[in-house]
Amino acid sequence: MNLYKAVLVLSIASSSVYAGQWQALPDTPPIPADNPQTLEKVELGKILFFDPRLSSTGTVSCNSCHNVMEAGDDSRPVSMGVKGQKGGRSAPTVWNSAFLSVQFWDGRAPTLEAQAKGPVTNPIEMGMKDWDTTMARLKSIPGYAPLFKAAFGEDNPMTADNAVKAIAAYERTLITSNSPFDRYVKGEKTALSSQQIKGMNAFANLGCTACHSGANFSGPTMPMGTGWFMKFPTYAGSQYESKYRLTEDQGRYEATKNPADKHMWRVPTLRNVALTAPYFHNGAVKTLDEAVRVMAKTQLNKDLSDEEVQNIVAFLNALTGNFPAQLMPRLPGISGKSVISE
Amino acid sequence: MNLYKAVLVLSIASSSVYAGQWQALPDTPPIPADNPQTLEKVELGKILFFDPRLSSTGTVSCNSCHNVMEAGDDSRPVSMGVKGQKGGRSAPTVWNSAFLSVQFWDGRAPTLEAQAKGPVTNPIEMGMKDWDTTMARLKSIPGYAPLFKAAFGEDNPMTADNAVKAIAAYERTLITSNSPFDRYVKGEKTALSSQQIKGMNAFANLGCTACHSGANFSGPTMPMGTGWFMKFPTYAGSQYESKYRLTEDQGRYEATKNPADKHMWRVPTLRNVALTAPYFHNGAVKTLDEAVRVMAKTQLNKDLSDEEVQNIVAFLNALTGNFPAQLMPRLPGISGKSVISE
Numbered sequence: 001m002n003l004y005k006a007v008l009v010l011s012i013a014s015s016s017v018y019a020g021q022w023q024a025l026p027d028t029p030p031i032p033a034d035n036p037q038t039l040e041k042v043e044l045g046k047i048l049f050f051d052p053r054l055s056s057t058g059t060v061s062c063n064s065c066h067n068v069m070e071a072g073d074d075s076r077p078v079s080m081g082v083k084g085q086k087g088g089r090s091a092p093t094v095w096n097s098a099f100l101s102v103q104f105w106d107g108r109a110p111t112l113e114a115q116a117k118g119p120v121t122n123p124i125e126m127g128m129k130d131w132d133t134t135m136a137r138l139k140s141i142p143g144y145a146p147l148f149k150a151a152f153g154e155d156n157p158m159t160a161d162n163a164v165k166a167i168a169a170y171e172r173t174l175i176t177s178n179s180p181f182d183r184y185v186k187g188e189k190t191a192l193s194s195q196q197i198k199g200m201n202a203f204a205n206l207g208c209t210a211c212h213s214g215a216n217f218s219g220p221t222m223p224m225g226t227g228w229f230m231k232f233p234t235y236a237g238s239q240y241e242s243k244y245r246l247t248e249d250q251g252r253y254e255a256t257k258n259p260a261d262k263h264m265w266r267v268p269t270l271r272n273v274a275l276t277a278p279y280f281h282n283g284a285v286k287t288l289d290e291a292v293r294v295m296a297k298t299q300l301n302k303d304l305s306d307e308e309v310q311n312i313v314a315f316l317n318a319l320t321g322n323f324p325a326q327l328m329p330r331l332p333g334i335s336g337k338s339v340i341s342e
Numbered sequence: 343m344n345l346y347k348a349v350l351v352l353s354i355a356s357s358s359v360y361a362g363q364w365q366a367l368p369d370t371p372p373i374p375a376d377n378p379q380t381l382e383k384v385e386l387g388k389i390l391f392f393d394p395r396l397s398s399t400g401t402v403s404c405n406s407c408h409n410v411m412e413a414g415d416d417s418r419p420v421s422m423g424v425k426g427q428k429g430g431r432s433a434p435t436v437w438n439s440a441f442l443s444v445q446f447w448d449g450r451a452p453t454l455e456a457q458a459k460g461p462v463t464n465p466i467e468m469g470m471k472d473w474d475t476t477m478a479r480l481k482s483i484p485g486y487a488p489l490f491k492a493a494f495g496e497d498n499p500m501t502a503d504n505a506v507k508a509i510a511a512y513e514r515t516l517i518t519s520n521s522p523f524d525r526y527v528k529g530e531k532t533a534l535s536s537q538q539i540k541g542m543n544a545f546a547n548l549g550c551t552a553c554h555s556g557a558n559f560s561g562p563t564m565p566m567g568t569g570w571f572m573k574f575p576t577y578a579g580s581q582y583e584s585k586y587r588l589t590e591d592q593g594r595y596e597a598t599k600n601p602a603d604k605h606m607w608r609v610p611t612l613r614n615v616a617l618t619a620p621y622f623h624n625g626a627v628k629t630l631d632e633a634v635r636v637m638a639k640t641q642l643n644k645d646l647s648d649e650e651v652q653n654i655v656a657f658l659n660a661l662t663g664n665f666p667a668q669l670m671p672r673l674p675g676i677s678g679k680s681v682i683s684e
Contacts, residue, residue, distance in 0.1 A: 336630030
């Protein structure tokens, strides 16, 4: 083998390693067969997503905790629902959530449709008594009937199942492509700084990619409903565990009561992670550099140097994508009446 | 004078009465000399208007109570600020508020700029400690500095005064032209139904226009800061007064402590009134037809027939304008940190 050939082979080998390990975010996420995307459904879903009348007090919409004008979360340690009540966990971002094979921190919802059913009737989130009450309220707003009809075309389309299908369809449009990382992977070699490339290599070499793999940095592509779970902390007893109360919440076990699920958590996406502070399920870690240190110690039993931390943080900043421009929906009105009384 | 001439004169007289009495909403409101509109200022103002990080908890933005995706209010009897605290009054609509010569129900703010300073530091509304704290928070979000610079071009543009100037500039773009009423006034004679025309005539003949005059149905055009106030109830002692607790709140007196201001209120716009239930300063009246009855009795000492009420309500529905489409703002992020800690 002459030198030219050797370089060529090496180059191909190196490219193919990269092609497998680093993946750009697809423009479209998996779409379930029983809920195909249509413009009408997405538009209805957007309206519902932004409508605070889906909460008992008329003050909390899906967007309140998953603010699409921000990075799809609420900047808070834990979310705040109706009447100022605090939830137990930090709101995960809605952006790119369509790439996750299960929803919620503990993965208890197999689909975005199932997820959307939860907060509306959770007494400390949106506080509606039940979905019948919710749908009765939507039915009392005349503008909703034609929107449901256009989206679902059924005789009796105003059902909770259709409402959450529409919300999920809208959420499947919330994709942030074309981050510096994505452009780099697609061949734009100047899209990342040398520090970001160092961080990317450190991210892989330290083993972060064992969990944060795939195009969404949330694990391998899996059938919807499967879930990619890891134990957190994997290495017990670090100083971070008590400092940030990492084991107070038992994670997936709280949902399943299966002892094997104690402290198991869905691996969250790292897309736009630089914009979703504070961090972890309880929002106890305020900064991204500290979150990187905590992860390295609790999951890989490694103490990182400041330089390693800064390089990885620089890389994680390269995962901030483009947030597509969106028109505000008009929320249907009701002539001369209000649906909120409390 | 022959018949032709008589009809002509009558027609001119009638037209000129109409031309004076009924006015289409202008496309642009009064603009103060010290805060000219610019695209950059309006865009910054929109971002600030939608940014919940202007509240202590990060959960309440200007838009929370003045939802531009709805009719510029919150559908609630009284508004709900941080931590679920209820305010004392119902949120007035932000749409077309630029045509009002004073702001707040009691007119205590002479301009939209002055109004915007209030809720941010009100402990039961947005709950920020003071404007210094608010501006310090905005300064900690790197994306805001270039936006203030582009809007104000000063050496030190990130001031509270500039923040509220930008918010006010955005609010001056929130105009709902081209309602059926406006189209009718401009000559499209089929824009109103015969019932709506009956209601319009009743509205004038009963005397509603004594207060709800002008293009905005909120009184005559006056210099900014002047205010068009009326006593409510004017006729004391009706059954509605106790039923709806109309005199518990003493209106402008609460702000001025001037006995002459007891139960004086700024005359609110009737633009989009069909979409801003519930009604009055305390949101105690749930429906528009009841609001019409209450007004007729308390302000004109008249008991309306059901038909009169329905005709007037039909006319008021014709004041629902076009809500111009708007792009959602992107709220500037902050890398790896959050500004909300509570």
